[in-house]
Amino acid sequence: METLIFGRLNYHDIPYDNPIIMATLGGAIMLLLVVAFLVWYHGQWSYLWREWFTSLDHKRIGTMYIVLSLIMLLRGFADALLMRTQQALAEGGVAGYLPPEHYNQIFSAHGTIMIIFVAMPFFIGLMNIVVPLQIGARDVAYPFLNSVSFWLTVAGAMLVMLSLGLGNFSHAGWSAYPPLSEKHYSPGPGVDYWIWGLQIGGVGTLMTGINFFVTIWRLRAPGMTWMKLPIFSWTILVTTLLIMLAFPVLTVLLALLSLDRTLGLHFFTNHLGGNLMLFTNLFWIWGHPEVYIVILPAFGIYSEVTATFSRKPLFGYTSMVYASLAIATLSFVVWLHHFFTMGAGANVNAFFGIATMVIAVPTGVKVFNWIFTIYRGRLEFTTPILWTLGFIVTFCIGGMTGVLLAVPGADFQLHNSEFLIAHFHNMLIPGALFGYFAGYAYWFPKIFGFRLNETWGKRAFWLWLVGFYLAFMPLYALGFMGMPRRLVHYDNPLWQPYLVTALVGTLLIFAGILCQILQLTLSIQQRRLLQENTGDPWNGRTLEWSIPCPAPAWNFAHLPTVHARDDFHVTKQSGQAPPSLPYSAILLPAASGLGPIMGALAFLLGFGLVWYLWWMAAVALAGLVLCLLVRSLDDETEFLIPATTVEATERALRRIASSPYNASQVSQ
Amino acid sequence: MKIHHSSLSKTFTGFVLSLILTLGAFSIARGWTDLASTMRHVLLVLLALIQILVQLRYFLHLDGSPDQRWKRWTLWYTVLIALLLLGGTLWIMHNAQMHMMAGMESS
Amino acid sequence: MKSLSQDLGKNGNDYATEDTHEDLTLLGFWLYLMTDCLLFCALFATWAVLHNNTAGGPSAHDIIDLPYVLIETLCLLFSSTANGIAMMALQRRNTRSLLGWLGLTGILGVFFVAMELHEFLHLIESGNGPQRSGFLSSFFTLVGTHGLHVSIGLLWLLTLWVQISRKGLTAPIHSRLQRFSLFWHFLDLVWVAVFTFVYLIGGDL
Numbered sequence: 015m016e017t018l019i020f021g022r023l024n025y026h027d028i029p030y031d032n033p034i035i036m037a038t039l040g041g042a043i044m045l046l047l048v049v050a051f052l053v054w055y056h057g058q059w060s061y062l063w064r065e066w067f068t069s070l071d072h073k074r075i076g077t078m079y080i081v082l083s084l085i086m087l088l089r090g091f092a093d094a095l096l097m098r099t100q101q102a103l104a105e106g107g108v109a110g111y112l113p114p115e116h117y118n119q120i121f122s123a124h125g126t127i128m129i130i131f132v133a134m135p136f137f138i139g140l141m142n143i144v145v146p147l148q149i150g151a152r153d154v155a156y157p158f159l160n161s162v163s164f165w166l167t168v169a170g171a172m173l174v175m176l177s178l179g180l181g182n183f184s185h186a187g188w189s190a191y192p193p194l195s196e197k198h199y200s201p202g203p204g205v206d207y208w209i210w211g212l213q214i215g216g217v218g219t220l221m222t223g224i225n226f227f228v229t230i231w232r233l234r235a236p237g238m239t240w241m242k243l244p245i246f247s248w249t250i251l252v253t254t255l256l257i258m259l260a261f262p263v264l265t266v267l268l269a270l271l272s273l274d275r276t277l278g279l280h281f282f283t284n285h286l287g288g289n290l291m292l293f294t295n296l297f298w299i300w301g302h303p304e305v306y307i308v309i310l311p312a313f314g315i316y317s318e319v320t321a322t323f324s325r326k327p328l329f330g331y332t333s334m335v336y337a338s339l340a341i342a343t344l345s346f347v348v349w350l351h352h353f354f355t356m357g358a359g360a361n362v363n364a365f366f367g368i369a370t371m372v373i374a375v376p377t378g379v380k381v382f383n384w385i386f387t388i389y390r391g392r393l394e395f396t397t398p399i400l401w402t403l404g405f406i407v408t409f410c411i412g413g414m415t416g417v418l419l420a421v422p423g424a425d426f427q428l429h430n431s432e433f434l435i436a437h438f439h440n441m442l443i444p445g446a447l448f449g450y451f452a453g454y455a456y457w458f459p460k461i462f463g464f465r466l467n468e469t470w471g472k473r474a475f476w477l478w479l480v481g482f483y484l485a486f487m488p489l490y491a492l493g494f495m496g497m498p499r500r501l502v503h504y505d506n507p508l509w510q511p512y513l514v515t516a517l518v519g520t521l522l523i524f525a526g527i528l529c530q531i532l533q534l535t536l537s538i539q540q541r542r543l544l545q546e547n548t549g550d551p552w553n554g555r556t557l558e559w560s561i562p563c564p565a566p567a568w569n570f571a572h573l574p575t576v577h578a579r580d581d582f583h584v585t586k587q588s589g590q591a592p593p594s595l596p597y598s599a600i601l602l603p604a605a606s607g608l609g610p611i612m613g614a615l616a617f618l619l620g621f622g623l624v625w626y627l628w629w630m631a632a633v634a635l636a637g638l639v640l641c642l643l644v645r646s647l648d649d650e651t652e653f654l655i656p657a658t659t660v661e662a663t664e665r666a667l668r669r670i671a672s673s674p675y676n677a678s679q680v681s682q
Numbered sequence: 683m684k685i686h687h688s689s690l691s692k693t694f695t696g697f698v699l700s701l702i703l704t705l706g707a708f709s710i711a712r713g714w715t716d717l718a719s720t721m722r723h724v725l726l727v728l729l730a731l732i733q734i735l736v737q738l739r740y741f742l743h744l745d746g747s748p749d750q751r752w753k754r755w756t757l758w759y760t761v762l763i764a765l766l767l768l769g770g771t772l773w774i775m776h777n778a779q780m781h782m783m784a785g786m787e788s789s
Numbered sequence: 790m791k792s793l794s795q796d797l798g799k800n801g802n803d804y805a806t807e808d809t810h811e812d813l814t815l816l817g818f819w820l821y822l823m824t825d826c827l828l829f830c831a832l833f834a835t836w837a838v839l840h841n842n843t844a845g846g847p848s849a850h851d852i853i854d855l856p857y858v859l860i861e862t863l864c865l866l867f868s869s870t871a872n873g874i875a876m877m878a879l880q881r882r883n884t885r886s887l888l889g890w891l892g893l894t895g896i897l898g899v900f901f902v903a904m905e906l907h908e909f910l911h912l913i914e915s916g917n918g919p920q921r922s923g924f925l926s927s928f929f930t931l932v933g934t935h936g937l938h939v940s941i942g943l944l945w946l947l948t949l950w951v952q953i954s955r956k957g958l959t960a961p962i963h964s965r966l967q968r969f970s971l972f973w974h975f976l977d978l979v980w981v982a983v984f985t986f987v988y989l990i991g992g993d994l
Contacts (some may be wrong), residue, residue, distance in 0.1 A: 155813050224820045231752065232813060259763045262824045266831035270930065279919050279926040280844070281835065287842030287923025291778055295771055296831060346766050350774055357782040358774055643948070646965075693873035700866055704981075708859050711989040723990050730985035734978055741873055741974040753819060760823040764830040771834040 021626035022203070027181045032116070038092075039179045067610045070157035070603040071567055073461055075164050076142025080454070083136035086127050086171055091527060093124035095520055098485070102517040104503040105510045117502040118185035119204065123174065125188025126208060129308065130215055131171045133442070136450040137311035138167075138222055141250045144457055145226060147558035147565060148244045150235025150574045155228040157603035158645065163218040163225065165613025170215025173620045177207040181624070184208035187500070189297055190271070192282035192290045197275045203624050205275065210620035213268045216261055223257030226250060235557070237576035244556040244580075245321075245334055249314030252338045253307050256345065260303035267296045272623070291356055298349040306345045308442065310338060312449025313380055316402045319452050320384050322552050323399040324391025327580055330383040337376035337383075344373040354425045363422040370420035374413060381406060381413075396552070397471035401452035404479045405444045412440030415490065433493020436486045443482055451475075451530075459551050463564040464544040470533035477526030484519025488512035549668070555583035562667035568600040568655060571664050597661040604653045612641050696740025703733040818968045822975050825938075829979055832931045833986065840991055842923035849928070852912060853992035861904045862984050865939075868897035869977035876970050882958055888950065894973065895946050898939055905936045928987065935983055938976055945969055 029035045053059055066074055096112065097120055104110030112120070142160070146153055154160050177183040181203040186195040195205045230251045234243065243251075270281040271293065280288040321328040328334065350358065350366035384406055393399065415437045419425050428434060451474075459465045492512050497504065537544055546563040557574060558565075560582045572595050578584040585592075615637040622631030707729045714722060738744045744753060840849065875890035909929065912918060919929035949969060952962050 156817060159817075220824060224817050224824070227820060228813060228817050232816060255759075258820060258824050259760065259827055262827040263767070263831045266828055266835070270835065273919075273926070273930065277920070279930070280842075280923045281839070281926055281930075283923075285844075286921070287839065287844035287846075288926075289775070289838060289842065289923060291782075292771075292775060292835065292838050295774055296835070299767055299771070299831075343762075346763050347770065349770070356778055358777040359781055362774055362777045646948075646961075690874070690877060693870060693877065696873070697866070697870040701863075704859075704862055704866060704984075707985060707989060708855060708862075711993060712855055719993060722993065726985055726989050730981050733981050737869075737974065737978050737981070741869060741977070742971065752816070756820060756823050760826050764826060767827070767830055768834050768837070772837055775838045 017626070018629070019627075021622075021628070023180075023625045023627065027203070028179060029182070034111075034116070035178060042178075063607075064605065068161075068605040068607045070153070070161050070605060070609075072142045072146050072154050072157065072160060073565060075160050076139045076144075077461055079135045079139030079142060079164055079167070082168060082171060083132050083134075083139060083450075086131040086135070088527075089175065090124055090127040090132055091524070093120045093127070095524065096120055097124065098513075098517045098520040100502065101504075101513045102510070105507060105513075106505055110503060112502065114502045115182075115185060118187075118500070119183045121500055122184045122187050122190075122204075122208070123177075126184075126212070127171075127174060128442075129188065129304070130212060131167070131174065133308040133446050133450075134215070134219060135167055135171075137253075137308060137446070137453075138219070140315070140450060140453045140457065141226060141246075141253075141311060143461060144453075144558060145229060145247050145250055146233070147460065147561065147569055148247045148556050149230060149233060149238060150557050150570060150576065151229065151233040152569050152573075152600065153603060154225055155233060156225050158606055158609070158651065159221050159225050161606065161609030162612050163222040165609045166218030166221075166616050167215045169613045169617035169620065170211045170213075170218065172617055173207055173211040173214065173624070176621070177204065177211075181207065189301070191297075192271070192274075192288075192293050193284050195271065195275075196283055197278075198283070206272070206624040209268050209272050209275075210623050213265065213272075214616050214620050216264050216268070219257060220261040220265070223254040223261065227254040227258065230254075235574045235576050238581075241332065241335070242576055242579045242581070245317040245328060245331065246311070246314035246556075248335050249310045249317075249338055252342045253310045256303045256307045256310070256342055259346070260300045260307065263296055264300040264304075267293065267300065270296075276623075276626075294353050294356060295349075298352040299346075301352065302349040303345045305441070306341055308446045309449075310341065312405075312446045312453075313338070315449045315453040315456070316384060316405060317380075317387075318556070319398040319402050319456055320387045321580075322456075322554050323394045323396055324388050325394075325553070326387055326391040327555075327583075328383065329386035329389075330379070331579065333379055334383055337379045340376040341373060344369065344376070348373055351420055351425070354422045355429050360422075367420050367422050367425075371417055374417055374420075377413060381410065396455075397466070397468055397475060398452040398456040400472060400475045401448040401455075404475065405448045405452075408440065408444035408448075408479070408482065412437060412445065415440065428493055430499055431493040432489040432497045432499055435499050436489035436493060439486050439489075443486075448478075451478075456552070457558070459546040459563045460558055461564055462541075464537065464541040464546055465551055467533050467537045467540065467544065470529050470536060474526045474529035474533060477522050477529060481519045481522030481524075481526055484522060485516045486519070488515045488519075550582075555580040557582055560585070562664070564667075566660075566663050566667060568602060568660065571597055571600075571660050597657045597664070599657045600655045600660055601652045602655060604651055606645070606651070608641050608645055612638055615641065692740050692743075696736060699736045699740070700733055703729050703736065707733075814964060815967055815971075818971060822971065825975070829931075829934070829982070832927075832934055833982065836927040836931045836987060836991075839923040839927040840994070844922035844924075846922040846925060847917050848924065849987070849991040849994065852917060853988055854908075855988065855992065857904070857908065858984055858988045861901055862980065864897050864901040864904065865977050865980050868894050868901065869974055871897060872970055872973045876966070879958070879963065879966055884953065884958060887958075888953060891946065891950055891953075895943060895950070898943050898946070898973075902936055902940055902943065905932065909933070931987060932983060935976065935979055938979075942969070942972055942976060945972075 053062065066078060069075065097117070100110045100112045100117060142154070174183070184190055184195065184200070184204040184207065186200060186205060186208075190205060190208055193199055195208075230243070230247055270279075273279040274281050274283060274288070280286045282288050282290045282293040284290055317328055317334060348366055348370045350362065351370045354363050354367070384402070415433070419428060419434070419437060455466050455471055489512075492509055495506075495509065495512075497506070497509050549562040550559040551563065552559070557576070560574065561570060574581070615634045619631050619634035619638065622628065622634060707726055710717075710722060710725055710729070717725075738757075744750060744757070871890050871893040875887050875894060878884075878886035878890055909932075912925075912929075917925060919926045946969060949962065949965060952965075956962065
């Protein structure tokens with residue numbers, strides 16, 4: 015009876031005997047309570063619910079995605095700090111302060127969070143904000159689905175966060191290879207948290223992929239042919255294609271592992287006919303395209319930023335498009351390079367090694383395109399361009415070590431070593447994260463109506479860049495010195511100086527993050543000073559800069575007609591004033607509370623499945639079906655904004671230097 | 683994209699062809715035992731491919747019209763990736779099996 | 790290269806201008822089906838890798854009853870055809886005929902699911918459940934995932950049937966029927982691959 019009600023949940027699952035976790039947990043709960051209290055104190059809960067949580071406005075959903083990503087970044091970075099400190103200390107007779115089972119959970123959580131709940135929501139947030147604006151649309155193809163996708167991502171992230179205080183997280187690494195991740199070796203709820211956090215977030219991502227593919231395919235402004243599509247939207251189109259093709263494999267993989275664990279099937283077990291190498295194979299069929307899923311949007315951002323601040327059209331636009339398409343297809347024929355050492359023969363390894371080297375070619379094309387865009391341009395050293403320059407230089411190093419690892423012979427020496435850790439951080443931090451930061455600074459005014467403080471943005475950049483080199487270059491050396499990854503303790507005094515250097519680098523990055531927090535706070539305080547009245551703070555080239563800052567709820571009062579690539583730039587050059595057209599009423603998607611409700615139900619579903627609370631999972635599943643039914647019977651999913659409101663808001667935003675907050679009030 | 687008007691004759695053609703192909707496949711699998719098994723399997727795969735094309739054409743109404751270009755693009759790209767996934771997996775796993783488990787019972 | 794970009798460019802002109810909501814949902818649904826293709830593809834790959842791993846248990850040859858599978862297959866094919874005829878009734882806006890053919894679609898679908906469940910239960914009762922071996926795990930999961938899709942389709946069909954008989958042929962219902970029809974034909978298509986590879990070839994290895 016008790017197991018029927020409580021599943022395998024037990025009060026012993028709260029790690030009250032672990033001071034580190036309890037302090038973190040206490041701090042987190044306190045912080046949550048303080049924030050909740052402050053919101054309540056200012057009477058803002060109903061505002062948050064009405065205008066944000068239930069909103070189907072792509073810009074608001076995008077902003078919430080980025081907020082989620084930044085919160086998760088803090089968590090993921092805290093994990094990094096813990097690991098670096100542990101490794102700097104734990105040499106020889108010193109055990110460090112983290113017990114092995116805790117340390118294993120930390121590196122597993124760090125990887126999972128950084129990729130699935132930091133990188134993914136960050137670029138999905140940016141594309142939510144930017145893509146409809148760039149292609150001249152009023153919203154995405156399926157605004158309701160967009161809200162559900164977001165709340166599913168939140169549900170997944172919350173499951174991973176909950177594992178901190180209830181039970182434990184997976185200790186099997188972010189890739190959760192069996193047999194370690196099988197029930198026999200990991201009987202606790204940790205791996206199940208990993209499975210269901212990823213599964214729920216992954217379904218949300220898959221739906222977002224379909225949503226944005228259709229948005230770009232069908233909602234482009236009249237005249238915006240494929241070769242006039244802004245390059246960021248191009249890279250997003252390719253990214254969503256990859257999402258649609260890769261994420262179903264993750265869904266299957268996670269389902270099979272959970273069947274093994276929950277129902278005792280034999281897909282990846284090492285007895286009764288399971289094949290654990292099949293897991294590795296399927297994991298990387300998803301995992302390698304996933305790398306390009308997080309990196310291609312950043313390539314798009316770098317392209318936009320480089321062209322804007324070089325005051326030149328992007329060099330080799332067409333080659334950029336074809337390079338993205340080539341990367342998309344090639345990313346499906348290189349997955350074996352993640353497991354060269356699994357035991358396939360030389361011919362198999364050679365094929366995938368060569369394919370891996372080939373994929374460096376379109377990437378190289380892109381790097382040259384950015385350099386040639388800058389060449390003889392009038393480069394303006396703003397924060398976004400600093401992130402871009404830092405990326406170009408650093409990414410080339412990562413790319414070269416990648417080609418090195420693509421040689422199976424070299425990989426046999428370097429796999430599973432710190433060299434690999436250095437390599438993929440070298441790809442993902444400058445490759446993806448720097449790009450998102452550039453996009454964050456670049457498009458911030460479009461949402462909030464004021465720019466970010468440049469001084470603190472530049473300080474943050476330099477700290478991140480220097481911190482990155484200090485933190486990861488020593489790891490390359492450690493890899494050559496034979497240090498394996500994921501060590502909680504080691505007996506080689508030669509390694510320690512390198513690890514201490516890496517810790518110093520991590521602390522510099524920490525200072526960079528503090529600068530970013532300071533930058534945001536200061537910018538909000540100085541928002542009148544930094545206010546943006548023209549709608550075009552950077553002298554931009556694409557359609558999103560043709561509308562006011564902050565963008566009104568309907569984006570475009572008059573849907574634009576596109577005549578050229580970089581249409582807005584061409585219009586500005588022609589010197590023609592935009593014709594004053596009469597305003598008309600606009601239909602927009604109405605807010606819906608079903609998104610957050612479905613997110614909550616998905617969270618309960620995941621929770622029930624992790625803890626074997628079958629009744630809870632069944633109720634939550636039924637609730638989800640009911641939500642869909644309610645939605646399908648709802649005929650009033652849109653509301654009309656009268657022409658007078660549109661006109662008044664547009665005039666206020668374009669002429670009178672009013673507070674951005676007032677402007678968004680009008681649009682409600 | 684227009685909504686595709688199907689006709690009774692189209693549906694009927696699709697049905698009869700699918701029926702023949704299905705019955706053909708089952709009778710090959712059951713009856714033609716004197717044929718080499720590889721040959722039999724090739725025939726079965728061929729029949730399945732034809733039936734899939736028949737159903738795409740007559741049931742899912744996929745044809746060469748220009749307003750279905752996006753459907754064909756997405757379908758063929760999906761098929762390409764699916765084949766890479768299947769082929770790659772079988773090649774890799776078979777190869778690994780040969781090298782790692784040779785001489786051992788697969789069970 | 791040039792022709793590709795021209796082709797793509799043309800596409801942009803065609804579609805970027807006028808679009809109805811209905812077209813958008815149908816396009817999205819088609820893409821969902823493409824992702825489902827990949828999902829089944831991963832399951833087929835799993836089956837292909839594991840189908841020899843019988844762990845001393847039965848092989849496909851021992852558990853497959855071809856005449857039984859043939860009846861299942863015909864159920865689904867007839868159901869798919871009935872659905873095709875129902876869509877023609879939809880074009881003529883003949884509600885009674887539509888409800889009749891959709892009913893037949895559903896009943897044949899129920900037969901299919903019932904036969905599959907019976908097959909599964911029989912296997913489990915004789916000690917050859919999915920926990921028995923890697924082969925049986927992959928067999929149950931691949932065939933079962935298809936069966937789960939069919940079952941969800943049946944529930945969907947039921948809600949549509951009730952909506953049509955209550956509200957008549959409204960525009961949203963019309964659009965939902967279009968999507969359901971795609972889904973149903975798609976499932977028959979997947980089944981062609983299932984019976985060919987898992988039952989006919991698998992049972993013959």
